Structures are given as C-alpha cells and as structure tokens.
Amino acid sequence: MNLRRRTFIASAAASAASFRIGPIWAQTPKRSPSGIPVVAECETVFLGASAYALGAALKNPAKTVVLEQSLMLVPEFSGALLPNVLTAAEGEIATLVRERIEKEGLSGNGRYHAPPVSDVMSALVMHRKANLFLNANVADIRRAGRGFAVEIIGPDGYSTIAAERVIDTTPTAWRDAGAKAIKEKFFAAPLVGKPKGDLGRFATDKREVVPGALPGENILKVRLAADTDWHNARLALYDAFEKMVAEDDTFIIGGEATALGYLYREARTQATHLPGVVWHPGAQYPDLMNALTAGELCLKSK
Amino acid sequence: MLEVKMIAGKPVTRTVAAMPTPAGHYDLIVVGLGSAGSEALIVAAEAGLKVLGVDVRAAMGGNWTLGAINGAPKWPGNVPGRLAALERAAHKHGAELAYETSVAAAYRDGQRIVSLKILRNGIFRDVTANMFIDATGNATLALLAGANVRFGRVVDGAQFTVSRTYYVEHADSRMGPVYSGKCRSPNVPVAEQSAFATELAAGRLGFRNKRRVLVACPYIGAREEAGVETDVMLSFHECLFGPRCEKPVFTAWVPYDIHRISDRAFETEPSVNWEILCRMSPFAYPVSVPYEALIAKGVENLLVPSRHMGIDRDVLAGLRMVAEMQMSGKAAAAAVVVALKSRVSVRDVPYDELRKHLDRYNLARPLRQPHVGFYSKNEIAPFTDDQIIQALKRDIGNAVSWVFHRTPDDEDRSSYAYYSCWDVAERGSQERNSALRSKLVQAMHAEKRYSANYATALGIMGDPQAVDVLLEIVRNPGGERDPLVDYAYPNRLKAICLLGRIGPAEAVKPLVDIVADGGEKYTATLLKAKACDYSKYPGWVYPFDGRAEGYRFAAVSLAVVALDLLLKRHPDPGTAVRLREWAHDGKTAFPDEAQIKAIAQRLFERT
Numbered sequence: 046m047n048l049r050r051r052t053f054i055a056s057a058a059a060s061a062a063s064f065r066i067g068p069i070w071a072q073t074p075k076r077s078p079s080g081i082p083v084v085a086e087c088e089t090v091f092l093g094a095s096a097y098a099l100g101a102a103l104k105n106p107a108k109t110v111v112l113e114q115s116l117m118l119v120p121e122f123s124g125a126l127l128p129n130v131l132t133a134a135e136g137e138i139a140t141l142v143r144e145r146i147e148k149e150g151l152s153g154n155g156r157y158h159a160p161p162v163s164d165v166m167s168a169l170v171m172h173r174k175a176n177l178f179l180n181a182n183v184a185d186i187r188r189a190g191r192g193f194a195v196e197i198i199g200p201d202g203y204s205t206i207a208a209e210r211v212i213d214t215t216p217t218a219w220r221d222a223g224a225k226a227i228k229e230k231f232f233a234a235p236l237v238g239k240p241k242g243d244l245g246r247f248a249t250d251k252r253e254v255v256p257g258a259l260p261g262e263n264i265l266k267v268r269l270a271a272d273t274d275w276h277n278a279r280l281a282l283y284d285a286f287e288k289m290v291a292e293d294d295t296f297i298i299g300g301e302a303t304a305l306g307y308l309y310r311e312a313r314t315q316a317t318h319l320p321g322v323v324w325h326p327g328a329q330y331p332d333l334m335n336a337l338t339a340g341e342l343c344l345k346s347k
Numbered sequence: 348m349l350e351v352k353m354i355a356g357k358p359v360t361r362t363v364a365a366m367p368t369p370a371g372h373y374d375l376i377v378v379g380l381g382s383a384g385s386e387a388l389i390v391a392a393e394a395g396l397k398v399l400g401v402d403v404r405a406a407m408g409g410n411w412t413l414g415a416i417n418g419a420p421k422w423p424g425n426v427p428g429r430l431a432a433l434e435r436a437a438h439k440h441g442a443e444l445a446y447e448t449s450v451a452a453a454y455r456d457g458q459r460i461v462s463l464k465i466l467r468n469g470i471f472r473d474v475t476a477n478m479f480i481d482a483t484g485n486a487t488l489a490l491l492a493g494a495n496v497r498f499g500r501v502v503d504g505a506q507f508t509v510s511r512t513y514y515v516e517h518a519d520s521r522m523g524p525v526y527s528g529k530c531r532s533p534n535v536p537v538a539e540q541s542a543f544a545t546e547l548a549a550g551r552l553g554f555r556n557k558r559r560v561l562v563a564c565p566y567i568g569a570r571e572e573a574g575v576e577t578d579v580m581l582s583f584h585e586c587l588f589g590p591r592c593e594k595p596v597f598t599a600w601v602p603y604d605i606h607r608i609s610d611r612a613f614e615t616e617p618s619v620n621w622e623i624l625c626r627m628s629p630f631a632y633p634v635s636v637p638y639e640a641l642i643a644k645g646v647e648n649l650l651v652p653s654r655h656m657g658i659d660r661d662v663l664a665g666l667r668m669v670a671e672m673q674m675s676g677k678a679a680a681a682a683v684v685v686a687l688k689s690r691v692s693v694r695d696v697p698y699d700e701l702r703k704h705l706d707r708y709n710l711a712r713p714l715r716q717p718h719v720g721f722y723s724k725n726e727i728a729p730f731t732d733d734q735i736i737q738a739l740k741r742d743i744g745n746a747v748s749w750v751f752h753r754t755p756d757d758e759d760r761s762s763y764a765y766y767s768c769w770d771v772a773e774r775g776s777q778e779r780n781s782a783l784r785s786k787l788v789q790a791m792h793a794e795k796r797y798s799a800n801y802a803t804a805l806g807i808m809g810d811p812q813a814v815d816v817l818l819e820i821v822r823n824p825g826g827e828r829d830p831l832v833d834y835a836y837p838n839r840l841k842a843i844c845l846l847g848r849i850g851p852a853e854a855v856k857p858l859v860d861i862v863a864d865g866g867e868k869y870t871a872t873l874l875k876a877k878a879c880d881y882s883k884y885p886g887w888v889y890p891f892d893g894r895a896e897g898y899r900f901a902a903v904s905l906a907v908v909a910l911d912l913l914l915k916r917h918p919d920p921g922t923a924v925r926l927r928e929w930a931h932d933g934k935t936a937f938p939d940e941a942q943i944k945a946i947a948q949r950l951f952e953r954t
Contacts, residue, residue, distance in 0.1 A: 074355070080354060080359065081354055081355075082354070082355050114403075114447060114468075115404070115405075115447075115565060116565055116566065117563070117565050123563070124565065158559070158560065160560045160561065160562055160563040161560050161563055163563050164563060180403065182403070182447075182448075182449040182466055182467075182468075183468070183469055184451060184466055184469065184471075185469070186469075198353075198449045198451055198466060200485065200487075201353065201355065201356040202352060202353025202354045202355065202356060202357075203352060203353065203354045203355075204355070215468070217468070219468060219469045220468060220469040220470055221468055221469075221470065234427065235559070235561045235562075237561070259559050262559060274446070275405045275406065275444075275446045275447075276434060276437070276438070276444050276446070279406070279430060279431065279434045280431075280434055280435065280438060283427070283431040283434075283435075297425070298425075298427040298428075299425075299427070299561040300426055300427055300561035300562035301426075301427050301430060301562070303405075303413075303562060303563070303564075303565040
C-alpha cells in the first residue's frame with residue numbers, strides 16, 4: 046500500500062496531531078495556482094485559539110475557522126494559569142463554559158482551576174462542530190480577490206484557508222507586528238507542598254505567589270520584560286524558584302505554564318498591521334468570561 | 348540546487364538558481380528537540396559545535412517533559428526539573444534555540460542538505476549547516492531531504508496508539524502522571540480522535556477526587572509516526588535470531604509493547620509469533636543498534652535518531668521509550684562531533700573514535716543478557732528440549748500482563764517454551780531441530796490432554812505434522828484443550844493462525860465458516876472462561892475481557908489472514924469470490940468488523 050504522508054495523517058490523526066476538527070474541511074481540496082491545496086473556505090478565519098476567537102467560533106461554527114499553532118485551546122487562560130478569576134457569564138458561550146467549569150468542579154474562591162479548561166473548550170468545540178486546526182503555523186496572509194488566502198504549515202506541509210476576513214487574536218500579532226504594544230510578560234508555575242507560612246512573603250517586584258482555585262493551591266508568577274522569549278522566561282522562573290526554595294524547601298514547582306502571559310500598554314488593544322486584517326489580541330482580556338463574550342459578539346456587526 | 352517543500356503530505360521539489368542568503372551558519376542543526384533531539388543538541392554544543400535547535404513546541408524534551416512521560420518521582424527529576432536542566436544546559440553551552448518554529452523548506456545540492464528555511468509566526472529565516480539531525484520522530488526533514496519513509500504497518504498504515512497525559516498532584520502531595528482514560532488507536536477517523544480530548548474534559552480523571560491537574564500536557568505522545576530508510580535497517584527477526592551488531596551506537600533491553608491488542612492478526616509474522624503464538628509479553632530482548640541505522644539512506648549529511656530511526660515497526664514497538672530515544676540522540680550527536688572534528692563524512696566516522704564518545708555516556712554498555720529473557724530482573728536460561736516438553740505440559744495460564752505482574756511464573760515458562768521452539772526452528776542445528784520435533788510429535792500423541800499445546804509448538808516450527816490436531820481444534824473448538832484465559836490467545840485462535848501457514852486445502856472450509864458467522868460459534872465457549880478482575884486495573888481495556896466482541900474480532904481477523912495465505916497456496920476461485928463478497932457486503936456482525944473487512948477487501952482483491 047502506497048501511503049503518502051497526508052493520507053497517513055488523515056487516516057491516523059498522527060500524534061503530532063494536526064487535528065482538523067469540524068465539518069468544514071474539504072474532503073477533496075481545491076488547488077490554488079501555486080499548487081497548495083485550499084482545505085477550507087469560510088467567512089472569517091481567526092489566528093490563535095484564544096477565548097475571543099473561540100467565543101466567536103462556537104457562536105458561529107459554520108462561518109469560521111480557528112488556526113492555532115499549539116495543541117492548547119484558550120492558552121492565555123488555561124496554559125498561562127493566570128488570570129484565573131471566574132466572573133459572571135453574560136453571553137451564551139460564556140455561560141456554557143462557566144456551567145461546564147462548575148460541573149467539573151474546577152472552580153472555587155471566585156477562581157477556576159486553569160489547566161483543564163483547555164479540554165473543557167475542546168469538548169465544546171466538538172459539541173458545537175466548530176472548525177479548528179491545531180499545530181498550524183501561519184506562513185503567509187495574501188489578498189485573494191475580495192478576501193484572503195491564509196497559508197499555513199502543519200505536519201502535512203502547506204495548506205491554504207480561503208476567507209473573507211482575517212482576525213488575528215495571537216498575543217503578538219502575525220510576524221510580531223504588535224510586539225511594541227506589549228508592556229510586559231509573565232510566566233507561572235503551580236507550587237506543590239506544604240510551605241511554612243504564607244508564601245506571600247516571597248513577593249518581590251519580579252515575582253509573587255498568587256492563590257489558585259483549589260484549596261491550598263498556590264501559583265508562582267514571574268514578571269518578565271516585554272521581549273522575553275521562552276528560553277529566558279524559563280530560566281527566570283527557575284531562578285526565582287531557587288531563591289524561594291533556599292529559604293523554605295517545603296515546596297517544589299509542580300509543572301510550568303504552557304503559555305506565556307501578556308500585559309498590554311493599552312487597556313483595549315486593537316490594530317491593523319496588514320491591510321484588512323484586524324489584530325485583536327485575545328490575551329488582553331482580564332478574564333475568561335469577558336473574552337468569550339466579546340468574541341461571541343465580534344461577528345455580529347460584520 | 349533543489350528547493351523542497353511539503354505540500355499536501357508530499358515533498359514537492361523545484362529547481363532554483365541559488366539558495367537564499369542565509370541569516371546564520373551552524374555546524375549542526377537539530378530539527379525536533381524531543382527526547383532524542385534535546386540530548387543531541389546538548390551533546391553537540393557541549394563538544395564545542397555551533398548548534399541550532401528547532402522545534403514546533405516551546406520547550407525541549409518532548410514526551411519526557413511536555414508529555415510528562417515517566418514523570419513519576421522515581422524517575423530522575425520531575426518535569427519542571429527536567430525542563431530547567433535542559434534549558435540551562437543549552438544556555439551554558441551556547442546552543443541556539445528556535446521554538447515554535449516549523450521547517451518550511453529544505454535546499455539540497457545533490458545528496459546534501461545545505462540550507463533550511465524555517466518559520467516562526469510568519470517570519471522566515473534561512474539557515475545553513477554542515478550537518479543535520481532529524482529528531483522529529485515523524486521524518487519531517489528526512490522527507491524533505493529525499494529519504495524513503497514508511498508510515499505505519501504494511502497492511503493498512505495503522506500506527507501504534509497515541510496517548511495524552513495530565514500531570515497531577517495527588518492528595519498526598521506526590522506528583523505523577525495520569526494517563527488519559529484509555530489509549531486510542533490512531534487508526535480511527537479524525538473526529539473520533541479529537542474526541543480524545545473531549546473524554547479528558549468529561550472529568551474522567553476525577554477533578555473532584557482531590558487531585559489537582561498541574562499541567563495538561565501540551566503534547567500528545569506518539570508511539571509511532573514514521574520510519575526512515577537508513578543504511579542498515581534493524582529488524583525484529585534479526586534482533587532475536589540474527590548476528591548481533593558488534594559495533595553498536597547504543598544497546599537496550601526492550602519489551603514488545605505495541606499497545607494494539609485486538610488486531611494483532613494484521614501485524615508481521617514475527618510479531619504474531621511473539622505476541623499471539625508464544626505470548627511473550629512478560630519477556631524482553633536485547634537490541635544492539637548499529638550506527639548505520641542512524642544514517643538516512645541516500646542523504647550525505649543527515650542523521651535520524653528518535654523513533655523514526657532505522658528499525659522496523661516491530662522493533663519500534665519496544666525501542667521507543669524515552670531513555671532509548673535519548674541514547675539515540677546522544678549517539679547521533681557524538682557521530683556528528685567525530686565527523687566534523689575528523690573532517691570525514693558521516694559514513695566514514697571511525698568506530699573506535701566514535702566509541703570513545705559513546706562510552707562517555709555509557710551508551711554501548713554490555714547487554715544484560717545476550718538472549719531473550721524476562722523484562723523484569725529475573726533471568727532465565729535457554730531451555731533444553733526436555734524443559735520445553737515439560738513446560739508445555741500444562742494448561743494455558745491466566746497471566747494478565749507484564750505491566751502488572753512482573754514476577755515470572757509457570758505460565759511464563761510455557762511462553763518461553765513456545766519461543767524456544769521458534770528459536771530452534773530459526774537457528775538451531777539440524778540435529779536439534781529434528782530431535783525436538785520428534786519429541787513434540789511423540790508428546791502430542793501421548794499426552795492427549797495437552798496435545799493442542801504440542802501441536803501449537805510444532806506449528807510454530809512450521810512442522811506439518813501438527814496439521815491433524817490443528818484441524819481437529821478448528822473443527823471442534825473448546826473443551827479441555829482451551830481451559831482459558833484472559834489476555835492470552837487460546838489454542839483455538841492460535842490454530843487458525845497456524846493453519847494459514849501450514850494448513851492443507853481442507854482447512855479453507857472451517858476457516859470460511861468462522862468468517863461467515865462472525866466468529867460467533869467458534870468463540871462462544873470462551874465466554875465461560877474465568878474472568879480477570881479488571882476492576883484492579885481501571886482505565887485499561889483488554890480485548891479478551893469476557894466480552895464476545897474481543898474474541899470474535901480475534902477469530903475473524905486471524906481467519907482472514909489465514910485464508911489469504913491458504914488461498915495463495917491452494918487457489919480456490921469460488922471461495923475467493925465468496926470472501927470478496929463478504930468483505931464488500933457492508934454488514935457487520937460485531938463492532939469493529941468493518942475494520943477487518945476493509946483490510947480483507949485489499950487482501951482478497953489480490954487473492
């Protein structure tokens with residue numbers, strides 16, 4: 046049997062998991078002039094599986110496609126661990142998410158337990174038949190007729206999504222065009238153990254320990270410069286941890302955040318770096334419910 | 348100069364006048380920073396090479412870190428400890444890292460890779476290097492370099508399963524990984540595959556059960572993705588019976604652990620022998636990986652450690668754990684260091700020089716024992732003929748799996764006896780082969796109670812003297828011959844398989860009957876077998892757990908494969924037509940029969 050990589054991935058949904066979730070994906074992709082297959086056509090393509098993007102996609106599943114570079118959903122709220130405040134839900138999608146979080150016992154103290162929220166969202170993506178492409182690295186965004194051709198690289202190579210509009214919800218914008226809008230970043234890690242006393246005593250201008258949703262849950266948060274990359278974020282986190290543990294060795298780091306956190310200079314950040322492409326970073330929202338609700342409403346006016 | 352991109356799953360090549368102006372030049376670029384790639388990066392950087400590491404994720408370590416595999420405290424360091432150690436080592440030795448970065452294209456000059464175009468968040472960068480290591484596990488760079496790549500098993504491209512892990516804190520503050528509710532076969536539709544995540548979200552892990560999820564691992568563990576054709580390919584058969592590589596780059600002691608149980612009929616003959624006929628799950632075997640198994644065939648400057656290295660799919664079933672992948676990465680980097688410092692190509696690396704580097708990391712250490720033995724520490728010496736006969740004189744046991752029962756017992760001795768018969772048939776002297784067969788035949792006739800066991804042993808040796816007893820089993824299954832058993836395959840299932848290999852034309856009819864009624868009658872009495880208490884092993888799913896479907900799936904799938912073999916030896920156009928009709932009729936007698944029929948369509952098309 047002569048299997049090509051794509052056949053293989055399609056039949057096997059390989060581990061690297063180029064998961065194409067949802068009904069919109071073309072069974073027999075069209076070919077663009079460059080030979081790159083057009084695997085889906087939609088009204089709006091969202092870059093980044095942020096809560097803002099998923100709020101819109103869950104509300105309008107037939108019209109949208111979400112592209113995410115990682116395997117995590119709502120990384121700014123699940124992967125980054127913070128902010129984890131559970132506010133009131135206003136929109137339909139936010140209400141669904143909140144109900145599911147509560148049903149799973151993931152909330153407490155006005156907060157939610159962040160890591161499993163990615164899977165809560167994936168359950169809803171499946172249920173609502175939203176269209177999602179994980180492991181998608183956006184290579185190019187081109188004008189094509191009255192819309193856009195978004196070229197991505199996944200585990201099976203290049204593909205194209207044709208869309209009438211593109212909304213970029215990634216933290217730094219495509220090609221890092223929004224990097225200057227970022228005031229600072231942070232990186233977090235859950236702490237495990239029974240520390241002696243209040244961990245608040247470890248707070249400095251570079252680090253703090255904040256409460257989680259579950260009883261006794263503590264999260265170490267390290268503040269970082271706006272241009273910090275993953276490598277340096279990780280080094281900073283472990284340096285901070287070691288300084289704390291030198292004073293109190295009754296706890297350890299129990300993992301690390303799977304997304305960096307972002308703080309923006311403006312309270313409401315939105316820009317157009319590419320003609321016709323709106324950048325609206327999902328990580329700018331102070332909480333999950335607000336981000337979902339804003340996303341839910343964002344296509345209403347279009 | 349050729350530019351190669353992956354488009355729609357296929358490398359697409361075009362000629363270009365020149366490669367783009369590079370933004371950086373390195374001694375070595377490592378693509379894929381998982382268990383193998385991260386070690387390769389650090390070893391090479393430590394040796395003073397200028398190295399760039401590229402990965403689509405945002406960290407090193409792959410399954411060892413982002414997948415939280417072997418994350419329990421008994422393993423060295425917890426997940427964040429490992430992440431910190433890798434990051435600090437890269438920092439200390441000056442390795443450059445390109446995270447969240449994909450390889451968009453490769454540039455080739457003849458059989459050399461000269462440059463890569465890499466992509467992060469829409470920003471392309473061209474980088475050149477003298478040497479390349481593809482440690483992606485899915486042959487990303489090897490495909491762009493023009494190497495031949497295999498995907499999944501031959502019959503249908505199915506892979507071993509994938510799994511996802513949560514890293515949790517237990518109520519007592521211990522940390523450890525909790526695997527997903529069950530391993531899923533990747534050979535299911537994408538939609539079902541993505542339901543994987545849904546299952547996790549459905550609270551299977553007991554969020555309310557005093558366990559805190561520290562990390563939902565941002566990585567889905569693969570046991571298999573692709574296999575690159577290398578200068579030397581190491582096969583399972585060769586590991587068991589062939590001459591051992593005397594100049595290995597690393598050695599290992601591995602089980603055969605494919606995590607696909609119900610459809611093992613469709614695996615290779617050695618796999619079927621090991622898993623179905625001999626039930627060797629408590630056992631492991633020694634592997635000596637030759638250096639050439641890391642060199643991508645047809646490419647001058649590409650090494651391919653990690654799970655896509657030059658081993659066949661059966662070896663991959665065991666040689667895929669984190670420790671072995673780390674060894675493969677270290678070995679590849681050591682070879683690059685020697686090649687660059689000696690100014691020779693990767694194919695001309697002198698082993699003596701390489702060995703000095705390998706020994707620094709204790710990679711080519713002496714094997715625990717030179718032959719098949721228990722996976723746990725208990726040793727077992729090769730059986731004599733009399734020990735084989737004695738060990739087969741017993742009921743088939745109720746062994747569950749080495750995963751839970753690591754203490755060898757009598758059941759395992761019978762497994763080893765079957766394996767010994769296979770071993771004698773493969774590489775025993777003519778005299779020993781004849782002597783053992785004649786003792787087995789004698790015992791088969793003398794010990795009616797265990798004649799099926801002896802016939803199975805003879806069948807494994809390919810001896811047609813077993814045929815009468817095997818036919819009798821297939822025509823009248825059950826009774827004392829199959830006292831059976833959870834997890835293991837009973838003699839009636841083994842008999843189907845063996846008749847495919849050595850059976851006469853008369854075997855066709857009873858096997859067609861098994862297929863025609865979906866194995867219902869054939870497996871009915873198995874359901875009365877003693878059931879294992881699976882409540883002790885929550886989350887694990889066995890095919891033979893007392894449910895009819897598991898036994899029926901095994902019987903029908905084994906019969907399909909057996910009939911394919913039989914009809915090649917004994918053509919019977921009428922039966923072939925009937926089987927083709929059955930394969931295409933669209934009906935299913937039990938869940939998953941459609942999967943068997945899909946494969947049967949291909950098999951009987953050519954029959």
